[in-house]
Amino acid sequence: MARLTPDNVEIALEIIGRYPRPKSALIPLLHLAQEQDGHVTDEAMAHIAELVGVSAAEVLGTASFYEMFKFEPVGRYMVNICTNISCQLMGGEELLEHAEHTLGIRPGQTTADGLFTIEDVECIAACTEAPCLQVNYRYFHRITNEEFDQLVADLRAGARNDIPAHGTLARVRQRIPVDRRAGVVTPEDTAQPVWLAGSQEAKS
Amino acid sequence: MSSTEVPRIITSRFDFDDSHTLARYEATGGYGALRKAIAMDPAAVAEEVRSASLLGRGGAGFPAGVKWGLAPAEVWPRYLVVNGDESEPGTYKDRLLMERDPHQLIEGVLLACYAIGCGQAFLYVRGEMALAQERIAAALNEAYAAGYVGRNILGSSFSVDVVLTWGAGAYIVGEETALIESLEGNRGMPRLKPPFFPAAKGLYMQPTIVNNVETLSNLPWIIDNGGAAFAALGAETSRGTRMFAVSGHVKNPGVFEVEYGVTTFRDLIYSPQYAGGIRDDNAIKAFIPGGASAPWFFEEHLDLPLEKVTVDRAGSMLGSGAIVVMDETTDAVKACLRVVRFFARESCGKCTPCREGTTWLEKILRRILDGYGRPSDLALLMDVCDNISPGIAWPPKQTTICPLGPSAVSPIASAIERFRDEFEARITQADENRTSVPVAFPKAVSHV
Amino acid sequence: MSDTEAPAVDGVVVEINGHEVVARKGELLIDAAERAGTYIPRFCYHERMKPVGMCRMCLVEVDSGRGPALQPSCMIECTPGMKVDTESEITKKAQDGVLEFLLLNHPLDCPVCDKGGECPLQDQTMAYGPGESRMVEEKRHKEKPIPISELVLLDRERCILCDRCTRFAKEVAGDPLIHFIHRGNNTEVNTFPDEPFASYFSGNTVQICPVGALTASTYRFKARPWDLETTESTCQGCSFGCRISIDSSRDQIQRFSGVDIDPVNWGWLCDKGRFSSEAVNAAGRLGEPLLRTASGLAPARWSEALAAAAAALSAADPAAIGVIGGARLTNEDAYAWSKLFKGVLGTDNVDAQLGDGLPAEALLGLPRTTIDDLCAPGGTVVLLGPDPKEELPVLFLRLRHAVENDGVTLLEISPRRSGISSLAAVSLQPRPGETGELLRALTAGTEADRDIAGIPVDRVNAMRALLAAAAGPVKVVLGRSSVGESEAVTLDATSVLLAARPDTVFLPAVRRANIHGALDMGLAPGLLPGRVGLDAARDWFGSRWPSVPAARGLDTTGILTAAAAGRLEVLVLLGADPLADFPDARLAERAIAGVRTIISVDTLLNTTSERAHIVLAAAGFAEKAGTTTNLEGRVSTLSQRVTPPGTARPDWVLATELASRLGADLGFASPAEILAEISAVVPSHLGLTADLLAQAPDGLVLPIGATSGLPAPVAFTPTPAVPAPPVDAYAFRLVATRKLYDQGTIVQAGPHLSGLAAGTSVRVNPYDFDRIGVAAGGTVSVRSPQATLVMPIHADAGVPRGTAAVVVNQAEHRVAELMNVGDVICELLIETTS
Numbered sequence A: 001m002a003r004l005t006p007d008n009v010e011i012a013l014e015i016i017g018r019y020p021r022p023k024s025a026l027i028p029l030l031h032l033a034q035e036q037d038g039h040v041t042d043e044a045m046a047h048i049a050e051l052v053g054v055s056a057a058e059v060l061g062t063a064s065f066y067e068m069f070k071f072e073p074v075g076r077y078m079v080n081i082c083t084n085i086s087c088q089l090m091g092g093e094e095l096l097e098h099a100e101h102t103l104g105i106r107p108g109q110t111t112a113d114g115l116f117t118i119e120d121v122e123c124i125a126a127c128t129e130a131p132c133l134q135v136n137y138r139y140f141h142r143i144t145n146e147e148f149d150q151l152v153a154d155l156r157a158g159a160r161n162d163i164p165a166h167g168t169l170a171r172v173r174q175r176i177p178v179d180r181r182a183g184v185v186t187p188e189d190t191a192q193p194v195w196l197a198g199s200q201e202a203k204s
Numbered sequence B: 001m002s003s004t005e006v007p008r009i010i011t012s013r014f015d016f017d018d019s020h021t022l023a024r025y026e027a028t029g030g031y032g033a034l035r036k037a038i039a040m041d042p043a044a045v046a047e048e049v050r051s052a053s054l055l056g057r058g059g060a061g062f063p064a065g066v067k068w069g070l071a072p073a074e075v076w077p078r079y080l081v082v083n084g085d086e087s088e089p090g091t092y093k094d095r096l097l098m099e100r101d102p103h104q105l106i107e108g109v110l111l112a113c114y115a116i117g118c119g120q121a122f123l124y125v126r127g128e129m130a131l132a133q134e135r136i137a138a139a140l141n142e143a144y145a146a147g148y149v150g151r152n153i154l155g156s157s158f159s160v161d162v163v164l165t166w167g168a169g170a171y172i173v174g175e176e177t178a179l180i181e182s183l184e185g186n187r188g189m190p191r192l193k194p195p196f197f198p199a200a201k202g203l204y205m206q207p208t209i210v211n212n213v214e215t216l217s218n219l220p221w222i223i224d225n226g227g228a229a230f231a232a233l234g235a236e237t238s239r240g241t242r243m244f245a246v247s248g249h250v251k252n253p254g255v256f257e258v259e260y261g262v263t264t265f266r267d268l269i270y271s272p273q274y275a276g277g278i279r280d281d282n283a284i285k286a287f288i289p290g291g292a293s294a295p296w297f298f299e300e301h302l303d304l305p306l307e308k309v310t311v312d313r314a315g316s317m318l319g320s321g322a323i324v325v326m327d328e329t330t331d332a333v334k335a336c337l338r339v340v341r342f343f344a345r346e347s348c349g350k351c352t353p354c355r356e357g358t359t360w361l362e363k364i365l366r367r368i369l370d371g372y373g374r375p376s377d378l379a380l381l382m383d384v385c386d387n388i389s390p391g392i393a394w395p396p397k398q399t400t401i402c403p404l405g406p407s408a409v410s411p412i413a414s415a416i417e418r419f420r421d422e423f424e425a426r427i428t429q430a431d432e433n434r435t436s437v438p439v440a441f442p443k444a445v446s447h448v
Numbered sequence C: 001m002s003d004t005e006a007p008a009v010d011g012v013v014v015e016i017n018g019h020e021v022v023a024r025k026g027e028l029l030i031d032a033a034e035r036a037g038t039y040i041p042r043f044c045y046h047e048r049m050k051p052v053g054m055c056r057m058c059l060v061e062v063d064s065g066r067g068p069a070l071q072p073s074c075m076i077e078c079t080p081g082m083k084v085d086t087e088s089e090i091t092k093k094a095q096d097g098v099l100e101f102l103l104l105n106h107p108l109d110c111p112v113c114d115k116g117g118e119c120p121l122q123d124q125t126m127a128y129g130p131g132e133s134r135m136v137e138e139k140r141h142k143e144k145p146i147p148i149s150e151l152v153l154l155d156r157e158r159c160i161l162c163d164r165c166t167r168f169a170k171e172v173a174g175d176p177l178i179h180f181i182h183r184g185n186n187t188e189v190n191t192f193p194d195e196p197f198a199s200y201f202s203g204n205t206v207q208i209c210p211v212g213a214l215t216a217s218t219y220r221f222k223a224r225p226w227d228l229e230t231t232e233s234t235c236q237g238c239s240f241g242c243r244i245s246i247d248s249s250r251d252q253i254q255r256f257s258g259v260d261i262d263p264v265n266w267g268w269l270c271d272k273g274r275f276s277s278e279a280v281n282a283a284g285r286l287g288e289p290l291l292r293t294a295s296g297l298a299p300a301r302w303s304e305a306l307a308a309a310a311a312a313l314s315a316a317d318p319a320a321i322g323v324i325g326g327a328r329l330t331n332e333d334a335y336a337w338s339k340l341f342k343g344v345l346g347t348d349n350v351d352a353q354l355g356d357g358l359p360a361e362a363l364l365g366l367p368r369t370t371i372d373d374l375c376a377p378g379g380t381v382v383l384l385g386p387d388p389k390e391e392l393p394v395l396f397l398r399l400r401h402a403v404e405n406d407g408v409t410l411l412e413i414s415p416r417r418s419g420i421s422s423l424a425a426v427s428l429q430p431r432p433g434e435t436g437e438l439l440r441a442l443t444a445g446t447e448a449d450r451d452i453a454g455i456p457v458d459r460v461n462a463m464r465a466l467l468a469a470a471a472g473p474v475k476v477v478l479g480r481s482s483v484g485e486s487e488a489v490t491l492d493a494t495s496v497l498l499a500a501r502p503d504t505v506f507l508p509a510v511r512r513a514n515i516h517g518a519l520d521m522g523l524a525p526g527l528l529p530g531r532v533g534l535d536a537a538r539d540w541f542g543s544r545w546p547s548v549p550a551a552r553g554l555d556t557t558g559i560l561t562a563a564a565a566g567r568l569e570v571l572v573l574l575g576a577d578p579l580a581d582f583p584d585a586r587l588a589e590r591a592i593a594g595v596r597t598i599i600s601v602d603t604l605l606n607t608t609s610e611r612a613h614i615v616l617a618a619a620g621f622a623e624k625a626g627t628t629t630n631l632e633g634r635v636s637t638l639s640q641r642v643t644p645p646g647t648a649r650p651d652w653v654l655a656t657e658l659a660s661r662l663g664a665d666l667g668f669a670s671p672a673e674i675l676a677e678i679s680a681v682v683p684s685h686l687g688l689t690a691d692l693l694a695q696a697p698d699g700l701v702l703p704i705g706a707t708s709g710l711p712a713p714v715a716f717t718p719t720p721a722v723p724a725p726p727v728d729a730y731a732f733r734l735v736a737t738r739k740l741y742d743q744g745t746i747v748q749a750g751p752h753l754s755g756l757a758a759g760t761s762v763r764v765n766p767y768d769f770d771r772i773g774v775a776a777g778g779t780v781s782v783r784s785p786q787a788t789l790v791m792p793i794h795a796d797a798g799v800p801r802g803t804a805a806v807v808v809n810q811a812e813h814r815v816a817e818l819m820n821v822g823d824v825i826c827e828l829l830i831e832t833t834s
């Protein structure tokens, strides 16, 4: 499957409808595509291009700028080990090395069983909890080598259903109820907001 | 994490397990400020924030109230964009605020929209923060259902949609104009300021206020307690409280909300109620006072207060409140390379000096670390830095559009100035151990 | 934008390197400095695109009151009192630094790089740069040139990421098919996988690339800049008249490049025009005359060929001579032929058009506008003609800019959605044959209350409101949008509009290169040179020419009809190919079969000239000097750059030689002498001297002087309404349009362009499929009263229901066979082939 499924098209159209310009929905839609297929396929990008009214090259231009989008299949679990300064000081590089040994792969590679990909990543905002890592963007703080091995074993055993497959960004989505929507405000909506009428700022 | 007698303005709910729920938020006075504000004139709300002298917490430290006033009068629509892209190495506080108290942030967003007259708000959360997104999504869903967000908020004429949007992994998108580009669906490449100051020409070229998560999280308290109460805390030029993350070689790394401008680095790093001193009681070698972009500080800076102007004058910055401590065992060359690698990897690629220069710096440093350094390399490193940030001064001058490129200069200038002997040792070692340079490094080549 | 105008009242005084400079309000520092003689180096900045400030090469020290700081001069506007130092130590250090950074990863392959010798990066390096690289590490490596289209290759190692090509693609051409991908030091320009940079404007990126990253497949490794000789000329790819420079070496054309002139092309070219350079050197160029023998056309001596032609012409009754073509000639050639045929031989059966344009009286007689005026900010433009992207591509670029940047409102009336529809405020597709009715509704005093010409009433009223709201005169791009419909329909619509809004002005949009010059020179029935009618100018020319035809002659349709009926003795083709181009292929076929002697004057053999009896080898573009006239009436110069093949001769020489064999002296012996005669004799061209042209590098729009006391110019006569034929629910009305790449000479003579003609199929609206009973992609039989063709069928939402769209002059399917030239519309039955 590569184009967005009808269900996902429905979600996509709803997301597009939240933005004053359709192109603003590009990154959210790329996440949606990655959630669907585990990585972003060419067909999905072409489909997204149609949905937001830009060229496929523009979609690729945006998508390839961002670290999180993968254009080739990756493991079910993306293990991101931080080696940036705070983590480096606390053993992040050693943890990464250990992970390479445990899984038998180098950063950027995927295990033969298709379960794990590891990456040597930049700061993930858990600096006081170094060394730290993420599995599919779920945090693991102050990780020892032993804890790492245990985590791998648990994931292999399917014992961590709190971690969804790669691509799933957030299991809770924003939903704007139709009756509560204030509505998009486009650059063409040049009227002063109603609640400002009579305000001092409006007068000044 | 702990904090003591200082008033907890933004972390007040952090001790509750259910701090992220609407029930807990309402039970602890949440959305009271919104109710209060809606009864006020929007301009009065803005004035309250102005009088609080709340400095932006995203890095640049620009007063929020003043920034709001920069939106050109009578130009509509205006947008609010919340910067939740927290990615500066060492920085860890916006994620906590989003995960633990999303309603506080949402209420802050609403207060800002009300005061500024923003027609729509976009909450841009770093892509890698899945939990923060889930918590904010859930909180927004609750808040919409409860009538706090959306159409006719609390029955008033105030209507605004707050749209949660998420990044996809690019540090540079934390820079406000790059964030706007990203929000427009583009590559996150910064725009030149001037002319593209967001307050005048931002999202879709409309006036746009970009504020940091922590900055906005202060607003409910300010409206509840008054700008004056906020301004009464902290020092002359740094009011209120502020979150600092202390990481690296300390006994008790953590994020602490402290009174701004009063506490010193020594307090924060050594006091038992905060980071508790250097691990193994080692000597401190250096510390980064405000995120990876900041020039390094050393022992002699420990007694400076965590106060914006003082730190600026001393030649660095408090930036994003990220203090990274390195003890005496730290390899300065390695640490320096790691920070430089970060900027090289995260350059958006727009400006030649940043795109090419940071990568080159990384290559040279790696070569030195790998034992292939040449005696001329230190001068070369400094000259390349000079071509990215002329004069290597503070605050940095730049040949680039945004400060990312020049940020790579900070660790190099700091480390070479202070630990030149360590760099030289690597190089001499290289001279002794290597008979020739590897073939990958040809002799100087002619271009023309 | 004019660079020479002195800044007027709202000038801004700035100080550049200690000298006061008056900048225009809002002018960028880099431009103001350049006008004042200080060139600031740059790579990303291009004066025809929005600045991005990426390369940082143009950094200079600027003090706007808060102390000097480095600023990109391409991004900052001049403000009063600004002090600028472009030579300070700090400026120099920054610029040297940027240059060094740019060279770090740039390969040192200048000796084999097409750009070597004309490369801004190389020049900058020689002028300012360090001699040696301080980088000892390995350079970035990428696969060497990758094709990004049929015509353009990209070497990503050489690319300096200036964003020029990508900006051009999106901002100027509107084809964002190349883009930056990846980030930081890994950034590169590329296309989406399997989606090439198939833009009609791709070649411009080669021209504006400041290094050798983008190269043209037509020019790779062909020449070195220092071997090239260069002349300015005017592109003859279409009638828009883009200014070009021609580079040649060793008497071979190597390439064309766009020259930036304000009133026309702004430096841009379309790919057909740019790469038509290959057509000059085409295989098969005629280098000697041919005569028909028992075994076909065979080479002959000029004396034989000319004698044969003269004999045929002198033996024929003037009324039995027909002349078709002339649009590929210079004005001087056209004048020479005009004088020969009309003034010496006395025939008026002369037509430079091929039945696919509009009557000369309309093209010449309607009040005209210029390109600049058409695109002036805030105006309203009505497109009542062909798809500019397909037929006049750089007009498309100008209109696109006008709509996107200058607030021009574009109203499109076309038989199917076109390449410009997305830019139109409203685009309406009337049923073929009913455009006049639509115009009546659009200009009526009250809103329409029903659907018109198949268009929903609210859409009609939407355009009506915009038309009514138009401030100032409405400007119309006028031409034949579909040859499947009679010209009378377009003329009716024009008459309606002109009656309702008498101040309407027109840009005639018929596309063949110098068609407007040919008409100006009188190559149309009923006309004499100077946009004057036979009768009005009879006295004027009576005293200046040997004679003047007695009565109005036949147009191309009339000539071919006469030929088909056996009434034509000699048919002269001036670079024309009626079998390929005339919209009624059956009539053309009967005509060619029915004429006694066909004389073809051409540079190459084509489907018609292959059947000629006498072929005179003509010199072509860049092989002769002269002038040309574009669609706005702008006369500009054409230069000779190479010698013609063999003994091929310019048309004017052939005309004078034939004249002398017919016992007449045309009175000139060089293009310069012809121009002198034109400037003295041709009413619309009086005073247009070579000297004046030499002083006007952008050319001159006619007329240039007073017109009083001259023969009255032709005027457009409003035509009667064409009754809309009744709708036949079973039939499809034919829409026949053109594509940029077709079977025409320019495209087919160049090896790189010829493959781009995509062929044709019949396209109908997706909703019309169920009544045909064939799936899209299948094959159908397409039947008109004239012919039946078997063709593939495709769905196309841009084709309105009830119509069927085809492309003319493509290989394989000769759709011109379907049409009958006299009919208002052409109705088709589309059926399964079984």
Ligand SMILES: Cc1cc2nc3c(=O)[nH]c(=O)nc-3n(C[C@H](O)[C@H](O)[C@H](O)COP(=O)(O)O)c2cc1C
Residues within 6 Å of the ligand: B055, B056, B057, B058, B059, B060, B061, B062, B064, B067, B083, B084, B085, B086, B087, B088, B171, B172, B173, B174, B175, B176, B177, B210, B211, B212, B213, B215, B216, B402, B403, B404
């Ligand atoms: C390279 C760079 C990265 C930045 N990253 C962030 C960031 O991650 N989060 C943030 O809030 N501000 C960041 N900023 C600062 C923003 O540009 C902007 O100043 C800030 O969001 C404004 O909010 P404030 O005024 O509330 O602090 C960054 C700036 C630069 C130059």
Ligand code: SF4
Residues within 6 Å of the ligand: B172, B189, B190, B346, B347, B348, B349, B350, B351, B352, B354, B355, B400, B401, B402, B403, B404, B405, B406
């Ligand atoms: S300095 Fe670097 S990150 Fe900033 S705009 Fe320039 S290239 Fe991009």
Ligand code: FES
Residues within 6 Å of the ligand: C041, C042, C043, C044, C045, C052, C053, C054, C055, C056, C057, C058, C059, C072, C073, C074, C075
């Ligand atoms: S020319 Fe100004 S930055 Fe490139």
